Amino acid sequence: MDTPREKLHHDGVDLRRWEHSDVDEALRVVTESHDHLTPWMAWANGYGHDKAVEFLSRSDECWREGRAFSYAILSGQGAIIGACELMARIGAGGLEIGYWLHPRHTGHGVMTRAVAALIDEAWRIGADHVEIVHDEANIASGAIPRRLGFTEVDRRSPPQQPVTSAEVGVDVVWRLTR
Numbered sequence: 001m002d003t004p005r006e007k008l009h010h011d012g013v014d015l016r017r018w019e020h021s022d023v024d025e026a027l028r029v030v031t032e033s034h035d036h037l038t039p040w041m042a043w044a045n046g047y048g049h050d051k052a053v054e055f056l057s058r059s060d061e062c063w064r065e066g067r068a069f070s071y072a073i074l075s076g077q078g079a080i081i082g083a084c085e086l087m088a089r090i091g092a093g094g095l096e097i098g099y100w101l102h103p104r105h106t107g108h109g110v111m112t113r114a115v116a117a118l119i120d121e122a123w124r125i126g127a128d129h130v131e132i133v134h135d136e137a138n139i140a141s142g143a144i145p146r147r148l149g150f151t152e153v154d155r156r157s158p159p160q161q162p163v164t165s166a167e168v169g170v171d172v173v174w175r176l177t178r
Helices: 020-032 049-065 110-125 139-147
Strands: 007-010 013-017 068-074 080-087 094-101 129-135 151-156 171-177
Touching: 007 110, 013 110, 020 049, 020 068, 020 080, 049 068, 068 110, 080 110, 094 110, 110 129, 110 139, 129 139, 139 171
Parallel strands: 094 129
Antiparallel strands: 007 013, 013 068, 068 080, 080 094, 129 171, 151 171
16 A cells, blocks of 8 residues: 555545644643543543653654554644544555544534545555444444444454443444445
């Protein structure tokens, strides 16, 4: 597969590759979203400056190696309001999509449009399918693949689940094929 573009725009939503200079913004948006994220994402617990620096370094390394392509989601004013990612971890021809959004920006279709941008980019770079995986209890995360025409293809119980307070330990796997 080719490498994705560093900036994406889709239906009024802008995404751009994370930069090392985003450390303060990454820390701000995760800190402000702490109560919204921690029921679903273990990495958000104890998130501080060091974790923000580590995230940005890892994002850069993964991008260069072609393992994952992380984007900041931008507000209309250019502030970072969330993150989304294409991850090359589901086998040949496939990319997994992950995402989260600041709670003040949920319910307005921002994430649906951001994921649509990632799907378009996945097709452009040569993927033949994309997947989204979320815990069965995370109804909001499941609404996005449903809206975008994905098909539920599996439910599985990973060995370490649940790992956060809201998870039930059953992953729902959605797939969209080109």
